[in-house]
Amino acid sequence: MHMSDALVSPAVGGTLWVITSALLWYCSRKLKGVLDSIRVPLMGVLGAFIFAAQMINFSIPGTGSSGHLTGGLLLAIILGPHAAFIVISSVLVVQALFFADGGILALGCNIFNMGVFPVFIAYPLIFRKMVSEHHSKSRIVAGAIIASVVGLQLGAFSVVIETLLSGISSLPFSTFVLLMQPVHLAIGIVEGFVTAAVVIFVWNARPEILGGLKPANSGALSMKKFLAVFVVAAVVIGGAFSWFASNNPDGLEWAIYRTSGSELEAPERNLYSPLAVLQDKTAIMPDYSISKTSGEKETVWPDINSETTIAGLVGSLLTLVLTFLVSLTLRWKLKPSK
Amino acid sequence: MNIGSVRDDALYMDELSQKNSPIHRLDPRAKIIASVFFIFTVLSFNRYEIFALISFFAFPVFLLVSAELPVWYLMKKVIIISPVVILIAIFNPIFDREAIFVLAGTEISAGWVSFLSILIRFFLTAGSVLILLACTGFYEVCMALERMRVPPIFVMQLLFLYRYIFVLLDEGSRMVRAHALRSFSDKHMGMKTFGSMLGNLLLRTVDRAERINCAMLARGFAGSVTMHRRIKFRASDVLFVALWPVLFILMRKYNFSGLIGNLLLVIVK
Numbered sequence: 001m002h003m004s005d006a007l008v009s010p011a012v013g014g015t016l017w018v019i020t021s022a023l024l025w026y027c028s029r030k031l032k033g034v035l036d037s038i039r040v041p042l043m044g045v046l047g048a049f050i051f052a053a054q055m056i057n058f059s060i061p062g063t064g065s066s067g068h069l070t071g072g073l074l075l076a077i078i079l080g081p082h083a084a085f086i087v088i089s090s091v092l093v094v095q096a097l098f099f100a101d102g103g104i105l106a107l108g109c110n111i112f113n114m115g116v117f118p119v120f121i122a123y124p125l126i127f128r129k130m131v132s133e134h135h136s137k138s139r140i141v142a143g144a145i146i147a148s149v150v151g152l153q154l155g156a157f158s159v160v161i162e163t164l165l166s167g168i169s170s171l172p173f174s175t176f177v178l179l180m181q182p183v184h185l186a187i188g189i190v191e192g193f194v195t196a197a198v199v200i201f202v203w204n205a206r207p208e209i210l211g212g213l214k215p216a217n218s219g220a221l222s223m224k225k226f227l228a229v230f231v232v233a234a235v236v237i238g239g240a241f242s243w244f245a246s247n248n249p250d251g252l253e254w255a256i257y258r259t260s261g262s263e264l265e266a267p268e269r270n271l272y273s274p275l276a277v278l279q280d281k282t283a284i285m286p287d288y289s290i291s292k293t294s295g296e297k298e299t300v301w302p303d304i305n306s307e308t309t310i311a312g313l314v315g316s317l318l319t320l321v322l323t324f325l326v327s328l329t330l331r332w333k334l335k336p337s338k
Numbered sequence: 339m340n341i342g343s344v345r346d347d348a349l350y351m352d353e354l355s356q357k358n359s360p361i362h363r364l365d366p367r368a369k370i371i372a373s374v375f376f377i378f379t380v381l382s383f384n385r386y387e388i389f390a391l392i393s394f395f396a397f398p399v400f401l402l403v404s405a406e407l408p409v410w411y412l413m414k415k416v417i418i419i420s421p422v423v424i425l426i427a428i429f430n431p432i433f434d435r436e437a438i439f440v441l442a443g444t445e446i447s448a449g450w451v452s453f454l455s456i457l458i459r460f461f462l463t464a465g466s467v468l469i470l471l472a473c474t475g476f477y478e479v480c481m482a483l484e485r486m487r488v489p490p491i492f493v494m495q496l497l498f499l500y501r502y503i504f505v506l507l508d509e510g511s512r513m514v515r516a517h518a519l520r521s522f523s524d525k526h527m528g529m530k531t532f533g534s535m536l537g538n539l540l541l542r543t544v545d546r547a548e549r550i551n552c553a554m555l556a557r558g559f560a561g562s563v564t565m566h567r568r569i570k571f572r573a574s575d576v577l578f579v580a581l582w583p584v585l586f587i588l589m590r591k592y593n594f595s596g597l598i599g600n601l602l603l604v605i606v607k
Contacts, residue, residue: 002422004422004423004426004460004463004464005377005381005459005460005463005464005467006381006423006427006456006457006459006460006463006464007423007426007427007456008381009381009382010378010381010382013381014378024488024489024492025489028489028490028491028492029489031491032491038551040494040495040498040551040554040559041498041502041548041550041551041554043495043498043499044495044498044499044501044502045502047495047498047499047502047503048499048502048503048505048506049506051499051503051506052506052507052510086491086492086495087495087499089492090492090495090496090499091499093496094476094496094499094500094503096467097467097470097471097476097479098347098348098351098471098476099344099347099415099419100415100416100419100464100465100467100468101419103377103463103464103467104373104374104377104463104467105377105378105381105463163426167385168385168452168456168459169426169427169429169430169456170429170430170432170433170434170449170452171426171429171433172433313389313599314598314599314602314603315389315392315593315594315595315596315597315598315599315600315602316388316389316392316595316599318595318598318599318602319392319393319395319396319594319595319598320392320395322598323393323395323396323399323400324399326396326400328403
């Protein structure tokens with residue numbers, strides 16, 4: 001579900017950056033003073049755990065598609081929404097920097113899609129409401145599944161909206177939605193089951209660990225007991241994962257692959273037009289041909305004839321060669337004299 | 339991506355950031371600001387832009403060369419994750435069929451132009467992010483973030499996560515190797531094996547976390563991490579932050595590749 005920089009426009013990316021930064025700031029303020037010493041390494045461990053879990057894809061039975069645990073709901077149940085949001089954000093930052101999974105501008109979108117929905121909507125409005133009064137097994141399972149499904153559906157829909165508003169991709173809304181939502185419905189159900197299995201286990205053995213399940217502020221966590229409980233939980237997850245683990249493509253990739261494989265209708269581009277016109281108006285050199293006087297016509301498309309095309313091609317090639325030559329000189333110049 | 343290669347990858351990125359080049363010595367804030375500016379400028383072009391984007395390769399290539407980073411390795415990293423973008427970008431030629439380009443008598447549709455544009459954007463942005471980390475280092479990034487008024491709790495979480503990721507991946511890859519050696523490299527790990535491996539891995543990691551927590555408390559951890567390495571904004575940093583963004587703005591306003599191409603054509607004629 002990671003969105004890439006290349007498909008995000010500065011307006012969309014920037015807006016979500018502002019929103020997620022404000023949320024991070026708010027969560028940090030909420031945690032200030034409440035943070036006990038054990039919680040600091042605990043958040044780190046759980047972040048690393050989620051990081052590892054996200055690398056394992058599980059296949060969705062009967063579809064040939066696969067997805068990975070986003071872990072947002074699980075983190076919210078263990079740590080509470082504020083700490084969970086910080087942990088999810090930190091995992092996404094590391095993924096973006098080390099593996100270019102996502103991107104700098106898309107980071108706001110990714111934190112929003114994968115952090116906000118499970119932590120601030122699915123967990124408090126669905127899971128907690130369903131589970132907090134009666135902690136029965138069936139309620140936890142139902143709560144986790146519904147919360148996961150809602151969280152992932154909102155996240156997937158948000159990916160569609162953000163991609164559409166960015167106007168870089170030509171994917172029509174209906175096609176994109178029709179493929180994203182069902183795939184993430186399946187992922188959500190599986191995610192719900194896995195989350196429920198862990199939560200039920202932890203709840204049976206050490207209910208106070210589930211800090212987010214009830215408001216009681218228990219004292220410092222017993223690391224040994226937490227460890228014992230979580231190891232078994234890890235075995236449960238591990239078992240489920242090894243069953244589901246596969247090399248199939250990610251749900252998002254699969255959704256798109258399926259669309260490209262099917263018959264497609266006439267192109268529709270009207271969604272992008274207003275943005276393009278705006279960009280064209282703000283652009284100083286909308287036309288490639290510099291010899292002409294600019295502003296002859298205002299079209300959505302850059303007016304390109306073959307001459308300017310050749311000029312562009314030649315220029316691009318030359319720019320690359322120049323860049324390369326300058327770099328070589330630089331490298332030679334910068335070589336430390338031994 | 340298996341756990342071993344991810345670990346090696348992260349470790350190698352860390353290793354790269356330890357180099358001592360003029361770029362590595364720059365203040366991390368300078369590099370972050372310039373990179374963010376770069377990404378914003380690249381992405382601000384309309385979706386049919388190709389040629390003007392080419393001149394933006396100057397920035398990553400400059401960093402690659404002067405920071406002496408392995409070009410092919412970083413390129414491979416970008417290529418590995420490219421399917422995610424290509425799978426979305428490939429829709430542009432399908433839905434956007436209007437011909438806007440005539441090249442040697444062949445009509446090229448707008449969709450293919452924007453497809454190519456997305457690919458160039460992707461290489462520029464993903465590449466620059468990896469380069470930023472490889473010539474800065476995660477600790478330095480965290481240090482810069484702290485100075486740039488990012489909430490200290492979040493910076494602390496990043497530092498802890500970073501530390502534990504290495505511990506976890508390190509232990510994990512050792513276990514995977516041990517399993518491979520004992521199972522004649524059977525790639526299909528059984529459910530029982532996999533479950534106990536992941537469980538053991540978490541056990542070791544949490545065990546270590548507990549020890550670190552005790553060690554931290556013994557050393558007077560009072561809820562915040564103090565980073566001792568100092569960063570200072572020097573003249574070279576000011577120059578770096580001043581020059582590159584100005585160049586980006588110029589490249590955004592004037593299509594350098596187009597200019598050079600036209601100039602050449604005029605000379606040829």
